[in-house]
Amino acid sequence: MSDRTLPRLLQTPAVVLLLIWMLVPLSMTLYFSFIRYVLNNLRRPEWTTPSLSNWRGFGNYEFVLKSKDFLFAIQNSLFIVCSILILTVILGVLIAVLVNRTFPGRGIVRVLLISPFFVMPAVNGVLWINMLLDPVLGLQGLAVNGLNDLAASLRDAPLIGWFFSLWPEFEPISFRATQTSAYAVIMMVTWQWTPFAVLIFMTSLQSEDQQQKEAAVLDGASTWAQFRFLTVPHLGRPIAIVVMIQAIFHLSLYAEIEIVSRGNGNKNLPYLIGEFANNNIGAASATGIFAVILANIVAIFLLRMIGKTLME
Amino acid sequence: MGRIVLENVTKSFGDVEVIPPLDLTIEDGEFAVFVGPSGCGKSTLLRLIAGLEDTSSGKILIDDADVTAVSPSKRGLAMVFQSYALYPHMTVRKNIAFPMRMAGVSDAEQEKRIAAAAKALNLTDYLDRKPGQLSGGQRQRVAIGRAIVRDPSAFLFDEPLSNLDAALRVGMRLEICEMHSRMETTMIYVTHDQVEAMTMADKIVVLQAGVIEQVGSPLDLYHKPRNVFVAGFIGSPRMNLFSGPEAAKHDAATIGIRPEHTEVSTTEGTWKGIVGVAEHLGSDTFIHVHDTGLADTVTVRIAGDIAVSHGDTVFLTPQAGQIHRFNADGLRID
Structure with a gap:
């Protein structure tokens, strides 16, 4: 036994656990993204169980891209x-x-x-x-109403009234x-x-x-x-x-x-x-893969921009 | 020009008065060193002059102009800090350029002054490095360079050499001295190291608990310490101070004799004692003598070597006229 075997053996459980942790969900997502898999379909009940016989190729990806x-x-x-x-x-x-x-x-x-x-x-x-x-009951609604009321009451005031009469009625924003x-x-x-x-x-x-x-x-x-x-x-x-x-x-x-x-x-x-994922697990999985790709692109950009600062 | 005058300056932090009313004049072109044990207020005094601390009362004058309420940057002083305080993310060039950039000096003028400072301080090869890539001595020189380019009326140094190793310290000490004689600008230098004070200063200001104990040239302080504190503080190794019957013989409350003013003999002398540790420096030997009945330890310094070892009996004789006498208040008796 060389001197590196024992340390590696001792590391194995952690590494294996991490691999399972990452690989199992990822490979399942990949698998689902290439098959037809829906939760509920009365016309094609065979699609409701994941199976290789429902292979769809890049069909799910196409469907997502076109949505x-x-x-x-x-x-x-x-x-x-x-x-x-x-x-x-x-x-x-x-x-x-x-x-x-x-x-x-x-x-x-x-x-x-x-x-x-x-x-x-x-x-x-x-x-x-x-x-x-909330535009009616929230702080925003109350504040906007208050402002409108204030402007309205000042419109008849002497000297400054003309200024407030130029104000528009504010509309609360519905978020x-x-x-x-x-x-x-x-x-x-x-x-x-x-x-x-x-x-x-x-x-x-x-x-x-x-x-x-x-x-x-x-x-x-x-x-x-x-x-x-x-x-x-x-x-x-x-x-x-x-x-x-x-x-x-x-x-x-x-x-x-x-x-x-x-x-x-x-x-x-x-x-x-x-x-x-409400119904179409295949499409959801394909979107998930797109999300992984997007996250990786963002990560590469971030590391490029920020990695330099961190390394200094 | 750079004549700095403190008039009745005091400083308190809350209820604690760290500097009681204090007067001091530093002449133009003088190299003044503030020296004292740690916590004696010497750095606070320097920061008051720099404007980094506000005075609690009193006036600070630079070239006869009252600057007590003037902001630090407008006082025309440059300061070199103990930690160098370089800007870590700027290159040496940018560090040195920073004060000029803040003052809106033109680029061409900046380049000229940077080149001159870099040449004077041997930094030309390092201008594009960052402080993190420099050694302690180089960083110190960058800090000095940043001070020089401002062309200040006085330089303030706050223990600038205490982070350097012993060999570098001696080198930088010489460089700063040479810089002073070349530029003839007022310099105020704070240190706790009395060797630095003795070797560099035109004028030493000895401080204790915010009070000036004595102001004078290095040799003044060495030959005529005004009180017991200065006598014990200036000189290396420390002066031996005795009180009690031996002092009474000289009509004084305390007498002092410097290690280098004591003769050592193995056969006869005034005081008898047992040799403790002997430190051989080659050129000199310091012997710590015990059981003299005068003080716990008496240190003597002799030129060259002497054949004594631990436990030997030796006799010590003070040189005539070298005994310093102090009265009961600790003040010198002439």
């Missing part, structure tokens, strides 16, 4: 993920810099800031769409509508994930060298220049980590989309898979 929602789902996936990434990174950096200062009650503020991250995605969705964004439901999802997920970014940026800011800042002060750097030339480069690595982790998570958003509009006008690939 009207597929391209839209991919675009929408990328739109949602990119918007959330940009918003959380910008908000995260700004809030982290703000909270990093010393002020009374900082501990409480920090805990409150982190708390949205502990809300379950489904609860988050219900909370936002019903209590905040369950086809055109706007993606924005609602972006808002609620940004709200939930900004704390994650804040948390990571804050720990990084605490390790920032204070003498560097003092040196910059003596070098004549304004607060903005210090932020731009010291803090932002210092945050390069944590930003890379936040972008990477969030990209992985948000490609598989589901609960918020379901709750906001049941996919009406706002689908991403996982949601499309879910819709197909």
Whole structure:
């Protein structure tokens, strides 16, 4: 027995477990994507059991590619993920810099800031769409109505009345509508994930060298220049980590989309898979394979862009 | 120009007064060293001059202009930090250019000054590297380069050599001294190492608990320490200080004799003792003598070598006129 055999033997269970963990679902998905497999079909009951005799070749893939929602789902996936990434990174950096200062009650503020991250995605969705964004009963509806009432009451006021009489009547936005439901999802997920970014940026800011800042002060750097030339480069690595982790998570958003509009006008690939999986497992599996490919493309781009920052 | 005057400056952190009212003048072109044990307020004093800390009261004047309320960057001072404080994601060139970039100096002028600084500091080959790829000594030189290009009226050094190894430290010490004699700019240098203070300074300011114990040239402090603290702090190895009957013989509360001003003999002398540890440096030998009845240990320094070993009996004789006498308040008696 060479000296490497024993360590390898000891590693085997973990490696085998991981392989099973990954390979079994993947190969089953691949298998289902090449056969006709539906949950319920009265005319062709033989399709309801998976079997090689129902071979369909690339038929499922063709079906998915031709379905009207597929391209839209991919675009929408990328739109949602990119918007959330940009918003959380910008908000995260700004809030982290703000909270990093010393002020009374900082501990409480920090805990409150982190708390949205502990809300379950489904609860988050219900909370936002019903209590905040609802055009009638939500905070949005109340605020818009309040603003309209205020403008109306000021229209007859002397001196400034003419100004308010030029104001239009504001319409509350319905975020369950086809055109706007993606924005609602972006808002609620940004709200939930900004704390994650804040948390990571804050720990990084605490390790920032204070003498560097003092040196910059003596070098004549304004607060903005210090932020731009010291803090932002210092945050390069944590930003890379936040972008990477969030990209992985948000490609598989589901609960918020379901709750906001049941996919009406706002689908991403996982949601499309879910819709197909109501009956057509073959098509759902083919979409799943497309999702794997998309995730890999995104991963390659991310690693290209971000890997360099991480390796430095 | 760079004449720095502190008038009645104090600094408190909360209720703790770290610097009681203090007056100090540093003349233009002078190399002043603040020295003292750690926590004596020397770095705080430097930061007050730099403007990184606000004074609690008192005035700071640079070239007769009151700068107490002026922002750090407008005081025309440059500071070199203990940790170098280089910007890690910028190349050496950009690090050195940073203060000029902030001041809006033209690109051509920047290039010119960077080239000059790099040449003076032997950094030309490293301009496109990042600080992480440089050795400690090189980083230190980059930090100095960043200070030089601003053409400041005074340089402030905050223990700049304490992160370097012993050999490099001696080298950098010389470089800074040479830089000073070449540029003739005021320099204020903070250190806890009295050897650095003695070798570099025109003027040493000895501090303890925020109070200036003595200001003077290195040799002044060596030959005429104003009080017991300065006597014990300046000089290496430390001065031997005795109190009690031996001091009373000289009409003083405390007397001090430097190790190098004590004769050693194996046959006769004023004080008798047993040899403890002998440190052989080649050029000198330090002998720690016990059981003299004067103090726990008396250190003596003799040039060259001497044939004594652990447990031998030796006799010590102070050289005439080299005994420092101090009164009950610890002040020098002349």
